[in-house]
Amino acid sequence: MKTVLYLVQKEFLQIFRNRFLLPILFIMPFVQLILLSYAANFEIKHLKIHVINQDFSPVSYQLINKIQGSTYFDLSSASLDVSSGYRVMEKDEADLVLRIPPNFEKHLRKDNQTALQLLINAINGTQAGLANAYLNAIINDFNQQLRMESIPSPAGSPLAVVNVEYRNWFNPLLDYKFNIVPGILVTLVTMIGVFLTGLNIVREKEIGTIEQLNVTTMKKHHFILGKLIPFWIIALIDIFIGLSVALFWFEVPFVGSFWLMMLFINLYMIAVLGLGMFISTISHTQQQAMFVSFFLIIIFMLMSGLFTPIENMPYWAQWITRINPIAYAVEFMRMVMLRGSGLPEVAHLIGAVTVFAIASNTLAVWNYRKTAQ
Amino acid sequence: MNHEVAIRAEGLTRKFGAFTAVDHISFSVEKGEIFGFLGANGAGKTTAIKMLCGLLQPSGGKASVGGFDIFRQTGQLRRNIGYMSQRFSLYEDLSPYENLRFYGGIYGLPRREIKPKAEAVLKKLGLWEEKDQLVSALPLGWKQKLAFSVASFHEPAIVFLDEPTSGVDPVTRRQFWHMIYEAAHQGTTIFITTHYMEEAEYCKRVSIMVSGRIQALDTPGKLKEQYQVSSMDEVFLKLTR
Structure with a gap:
């Protein structure tokens, strides 16, 4: 030795x-x-979203405000026609394009159903998937809000809502660095x-x-x-x-x-x-x-x-x-x-x-x- | 002089694929002898030395060094030999003293013996002033003298020297041979390859290798007589042409 x-x-x-x-x-x-x-850093924040609002209704603005309010999306630009939305996407100036079609609110009120169009830049597949999920969560939340406003609840009995409470174990603040x-x-x-x-x-x-x-x-x-x-x-x-x-x-x-x-x-x-x-x-x-x-x-x-x-x-x-x-x-x-x-x-x-x-x-x-x- | 055999090779052979580098060589070297192992570049000298040192597996034949079989008793064989390779093999980023201490330690010399012994060697080599300099700063001739001292630091019975003096100036070469004679005088067997024919004259016996075979083996004097020439240079040229 x-x-x-x-x-x-x-x-x-x-x-x-x-x-x-x-x-x-x-x-x-x-x-x-x-x-x-x-x-x-795997966190996806501040995704650039381009909005084509062809409806100009109060509801459409409410939705846009809600999206802007989250830290995940920044409203980068807006336009009125679909083709300029495509151009923005092609130039890689936006990660998502959201189109609110004409009569969005009208259909919602009258037919109780309506549609939105969402284009996602999926060059980065992970980011696209997450962007889709985030935006869907926001829109679902918005949906629920609308429904609660429109359906008059019987007096004294609020609408039943399932609330999921969650907690992140081992990394409560989801700090990716940990x-x-x-x-x-x-x-x-x-x-x-x-x-x-x-x-x-x-x-x-x-x-x-x-x-x-x-x-x-x-x-x-x-x-x-x-x-x-x-x-x-x-x-x-x-x-x-x-x-x-x-x-x-x-x-x-x-x-x-x-x-x-x-x-x-x-x-x-x-x-x-x-x-x-x-x-x-x-x-x-x-x-x-x-x-x-x-x-x-x-x-x-x-x-x-x-x-x-x-x-x-x-x-x-x-x-x-x-x-x-x-x-x-x-x-x-x-x-x-x-x-x-x-x-x-x-x-x-x-x-x-x-x-x-x-x-x-x-x-x-x-x-x-x-x-x- | 006693006639104990230090190295004996019988039909020692090494092939690399279809090429036979060493082709059935047989010879024996007596204890305490200075044996010159001559040959042109590529004649197979280094391959033969590596087999005798246990660095390369022979393809055939038999050989023993210091009484130990080179196939089966490599452990005991290594304890009894020193080897100075053709390539420079000291650590350039260590000092002369650190090189000696390291190899002394590797060979298992006791710690308390290493220091005085290394110091004695350095003084004798005239490297005392430079003992803490890095080897890379030393001139080639000094490095070679140091390499010889490293190879014989553990006092092996047999020392193999593969072209130890190539590129060394004549004065240092003379000093180097002085060291060799001194070691031989103390009973160490020296097995040396060289390209300098005047050095061949210093050997007790020489062998001349041509294309993997030993073509001549005798004392320098007898070889010159046999080929009726006046120098080893001419013997070598006659055989290798």
Whole structure:
């Protein structure tokens, strides 16, 4: 084991002498964390709506006022004819076009039914869906209001209305940052870990020092441990700084157990660093290692459930996420930090990263050859 | 001089696909001998050295180094050899002292022995003033002398040197050979490749490799006699042309 200490010492000397590496390790992740957490905003507000009011009735103005009154929509422009409404949409100056046809109020009063026309810019499908849902909610609400006004209720007995009372658990104010910051943090630390270990052993291959190590009596697992430990320590420091940013800058709540999280994070770091080292042992140049790491990181990141829920993915894609360490980490961080889940609820996640950690490091040791074939 | 065998190869062969880099070479090197392993570029010298050091799996044949089989006893073999590769193999971003300490530690030398020993080596090399500079700042000749000291820091019985002096100035080369003689005098077996034929004259025996085969093997004196020439240069040219 003394061999491992000499390897760790040498690795730290090299890391701290590398002027290029230090900012990558200790500054870049936090710039990214802050930048991405503000930028990756999924709330849809201030959608531009263009209104074509061909009715000019009091009811039509009431409806427009109600739409304007919500924070989701801004009345950006208005016109009288449909073709100018189309033009606004084509120029991407509006996200929605709402047409209130002539005799809107008249039909409503006389026939008890009427129609509105809604055009939605669906280039961004998610946004279009949400815009539709929001606007429908507003119009339904408006509908109900009208009905209550028009149907005279029998004296003393108000119209029966079902009111749904709801509460957002674990994130009462629906702050998207609570959801995204812990996930971005683990993703960034994963990237740092995989890239650095991925490039590290290959670098020794490229400069030739690996041969000098291979003729020594050093054991293969000592070598892998000697590479793992320094980056493990650095990743933990990154996690601590990142968590401080999450808790004190973004004020993300931390409801769960700190020690449970440390247990998971440590196992998780061993798992992803092992993956980086495995990549390093199968690559011959830093370029190859870089491309393989990129390939995996992009898939892992976009399929982690950080940006789109895993439940919405096709069945085969959900299967792939089962070998995706980032998916486990994102889920774990959200469960423990926001929900305060305890060991029984997250035991399966801890089990999964443990298996991953054993597998990736075993593969790395097994695939590292001191004698070339 | 006793006649214990340090290195023995019998029909050692290495193929890369259809290409045979080392073709059934057989030779033996005595303990404490300086053995010159000559050959043109691409003759298969480095491939042979890598097999003897346990860095490359042979395709066939037998070989033992320090009494250990290169197929089965790589663990014990590694404890007994030092290797200085053709490529520069020190850590450039560490100081000479840190390089020595690191390799000493890797070979499992006791911590309290490493420091005085490394300091003695640095003083002897004349690198004491530069012991805390990064290796990258040292001239090539100094790096090569340091690399030899690193390869023999754990006092191996056999040291393999693959073109240790290429690109090194004549003065430093002479110093380098002085170090080799000193190590051989203490009983270390030296297995060295070189392109400088005057260096071949310093070896006790030399072999000359051509296209993966050993074409000649004897003392420099006998080889010159055999080919009726006056220098090793001419022997080499006669064989490799």
